[in-house]
Amino acid sequence: MEELKGKAWKFGDDISTDHIAPGRLFHLRTDLPELAKHVLEDADPEFASKMKKGDFVVGGRNFGLGSSREHAPRIIKIAGVSAVLAKSFARIFFRNSINVGLPVLVCDTDKIDLGDELEIDLAKGIIKDTTKEIELTFQPLPPAMVRILSDGGIVEHYKKHNGFKLD
Amino acid sequence: MMTITEKIIAAHAGLDKVSPGELVMVDIDLALANDITAPGAIKEFEKIGVEGVFDKKKVVLVPDHFAPNRDVDSAEQCKYVREFARDREVENYFEVGQMGIEHVLLPEKGLVIPGDLVIGADSHTCTYGALGAFSTGMGSTDLAAAFATGDTWLKVPQSIKFNIDGKRKEWVSGKDIILYIIGKIGVDGALYKAMEFTGDTIEGLSMDSRFSICNMAIEAGGKNGIIAVDDRTREYEDGRIDRAYVEYYSDPDAEYADVHNYKAEDIELQVAFPHLPSNTKGISEVGNIPIDQVVIGSCTNGRIEDLREAAKILDGKKVEKNLRVIVIPATQKIYQQAMSEGIIDIFIEAGTAVSTPTCGPCLGGHMGILAAKERCVATTNRNFRGRMGHTDSEVYLSGPAVAAASAITGKITGPADL
Secondary structure, three states: OOOOEEEEEOOOOOHHHHHHHHHHHHHHHHHHHHOOOOOOOOOOOOHHHHHHOOOEEOOOOOEEEEOOOOHHHHHHHHOOOOEEEEEEEEEEHEEEEEEHHOOEEEHHHHHOOOOEEEEEOOOOOEEEEEEOOEEEEEEOOHHHHHHHHOOOOOHHHHHHHOOOOOO | OOOOHHHHHHHHOOOOOOOOOOOOEEEEEEEEOOOOOOOOOHHHHHHHOOOOOOOOOOOOOOOOOOOOOOHHOOOOHHHHHHHHHHHOOOEEEEEOOOOOOHHHHHHHHOOOOOEEEEEEEOOOHHHHHHHOOOEEEEOOHHHHHHHHHHHEEEEEEOOOEEEEEEEOOOOOHHHHHHHHHHHOOOOOOOOOEEEEEEHHHHHHHHHHHHHHHHHHHHHHOOEEEEEEEHHHHHHHHHHOOOOOOOOOOOOOOOOEEEEEEEHHOOOOOEOOOOOOOOOEEEEHHOOOEEEEEEEOOOHHOOOHHHHHHHHHHOOOOOOOOOOOOEEOOOHHHHHHHHOOHHHHHHHHOOEEEEHHHHHHHHHHOOOEOOOOOOOEEOOOOOOOOOOOEEEOOEEEEOOHHHHHHHHHEEEEHHHOOO
16 A cells, blocks of 8 residues: 655544534535535634645544544545544444545554644554654554455445455 | 343354454344435445345335435435335335434334344434344445345444433433433443443333433444343334344343443433533533523434423423424324324424424434524434534533423523423
């Protein structure tokens, strides 16, 4: 897998799917690139306009709690975010992210500040904060999920293996 | 030695035993999506390229979120789901007129029964645990695969036991119990885990209250909520279903990640302040909070018991004149029952608006959106920032008793203070 490089955008604990993709904007749900212009608007109104392709969303605990709406990880990906880092993720958001091919990494995000430049090697499990000159590690994904992610999501995985392949 | 959750997963994985952390493939008894999540699922399903859905009886599609259609876009999405249901001969598609809020409708129709394993593209799919079933929410793409294959992968969750004993205070319902628990453990207090509810207080609760409790397991991060079958469950299922069901019980020596014991006597009516369901206070600690709107309904509290409780309080009273009060029976059957019991008359006499079933305002969809700075007391399940409308609006979560009493006074109020 490629090396990811970009700037850190910090968010707090308990960022909900309503922060990421609020129901009041669901008239845009058939036009995800348009909805992506509002991504995380209720947590940081300037994020969508200021972030650059390749940047990282860096949350605290329980990132993505709430609804099962898959628009949430999809528009983060469409906006150009290369990975979401958090201390922990809500279950459905985590699963949806893998299914749509958005890397979600569990690590100690307290060590990262807004604006830090990060380089992430997904295969090696290493996050380099080149601003602070420190290295962090993230919990490796179970092999079954790495396979789904590298196959390009659950649908492609299913087609490739003619079913699910857990081991 | 297994918990009820582990036993249901093992049975559907064709295994004698499963342990927390294990990844297993499981057969699905029911796969659900709504008008928000089904279009995405259908799009992905078509990419898989199978001939049809795995079982025409086991796929359920309910247009309930933005239906009756709130705008042209919703109309197109509902049409897409309707046409898929027709083309693929999905038997359990519920059109406006028969439709209800999915998590109230499915148990009412007898589509979910004890011992089932259900997945749904809706986070509140965990509601059906009240029937002694395993049910959990996923996203559209997982459901697409499930529509095609009839199976899915699961990580077996650890379980946490919540044991509640003692006599409930007056007006305290399942909603207050689950808000109290979420207030104690936080919105990630049960992250990835099964929440198993036991104790004589739970045994004494109606099915409607049990549904409210399991419905909000997700609000503590839980994978599922579950309550074992007892006589009340059997009575509920009697005459409702045409499939035989299996009752599962946790072994006495089953392993739990944690056990919490609570006394019902300590639980007063609860209110969750903005912007998290864990931000709870007892009604005696709320203070003076004027409000602009009250919503009574949703998959958490739109059942007949909730409407009865609200009607008891609103009977012969008037809604405060500056307030909008919206009541949404969760299904057509509940609506009809409320009419025949005179409950709808009470609501209309009191000055509330009664709506056809819809998820509507709960997710800021339609039927009661908030303006900036407005406050709403809602019997719904989430009070995240911007959930019911403007980013600067506020949602206070409660059970039906507090919502109805607040409707009369125009500020957050318990029935004892009327």
